[in-house]
Amino acid sequence: MTEFQAHLGTGTTKLARCWAVLRRDGTTYGFTDHDCPLTFGGITFKADAGMTARAVMSATGLSVDNSEAMGALSDAAITEADIEAGRFDGAEVKAWLVNWADVATRTFRFAGTIGELRRSGGAFHAELRGLTEPLNQPQGRVYQTPCSAILGDGDCGFDLDTDGFATEVAVEGLVDRRRFTFFDMAGFEPAWFERGRLRVISGAAAGLIGLIKRDRFIGDTREVEVWEGFRTEIAAGDMIRLEAGCDKRFETCRLKFANLLNFRGFPDIPGDDWLVSTPANGAQTVGGSLRRSV
Structure with missing residues (x-):
């Protein structure tokens, strides 16, 4: 007892x-x-x-x-x-x-x-x-064309601290707590952070994370927009961390991150269009793959 x-x-x-x-x-x-x-x-x-x-x-x-x-x-x-x-x-x-x-x-x-x-x-x-x-909740892997891993997790294996894939900057301009503007951040290609994460490092919102919807240039100004506005005040001068985004495509994994060995998708899996494909008049049939482009 x-x-x-x-x-x-x-x-x-x-x-x-x-x-x-x-x-x-x-x-x-x-x-x-x-x-x-x-x-x-x-x-x-x-x-x-x-x-x-x-x-x-x-x-x-x-x-x-x-x-x-x-x-x-x-x-x-x-x-x-x-x-x-x-x-x-x-x-x-x-x-x-x-x-x-x-x-x-x-x-x-x-x-x-x-x-x-x-x-x-x-x-x-x-x-x-x-x-x-x-x-x-669904368990296990899903057989799909895009990668099923989250960038930087154990399945992906990519280190986001690698030079050029994350940066820490101070907030310069902010609209509706969701559109961040920077006047001197041209060291990254347009859309480099799209689908990535924005982490707040300092200030009242420290510790909060937003998912990046859009990363673009408007003139000489770079605008990074998150999907949902932060619900806590963020002031100019607060430090944030921007992490590169991934669209989970085969080509992106190979060309942007050089991480092809860890790609968790199935780029050659037939799509719905393959299931309903019909013979084409005049086309030569040689028994090759009907793999659709990704």
Whole structure:
């Protein structure tokens, strides 16, 4: 019998719930529904955040364990600005039942990630998704013409810190938090960063990432536009990192990145047009490949 089970067996329990939230940028938050802070595992679980949670629903099999956390928005804990900026999207969540008189006596109850977040009336509601959630997503490789890897990941193997494929610059001009303009950045070809990433290094939006929609020159000015405007203020002088983009084509992998050995697509796979191809009048049939161009 564990210490926790022995505590339950006394008939008079001293239990509190504790949650740890680990954002993808490394920031950790601790919350408890006890009336005093609790500390274990190097995390202080605050009691003044007004955070509560519904009971965790779990089942055998592959159904998704889920719960919901609720709390008041405050500058001392989770802020509306951070939620709006997307800093809690996909954050890791862990939950325990703890004997508040002896925090070493505890049991682990839940592990997962934050799903949908909504705000209303000065409070937030966060859907908690269990570890079986990824099983609802497609797994394995897809047989397709373009590359299935993400530039710079383990499958791609390309180092974006290679000279000429990333640069750190200060923001010079900004429109609607999505169109960045630079007046002296001609060292890269037009569209070099298209489909790449824009990472904010300093300022209020530090740690946020945007996907680049367009990279072009308008006169002597270079404009880099992201698909979705940042939801946190970015000021002139803030440092950002621009990373080269990849359109996942066979030729791009070979000519732009010299990374053909790691290409994860199937450029010779027949397309839909091959399935419905018909004989052509006057054409000579020699038994060659009907491979379409990519």
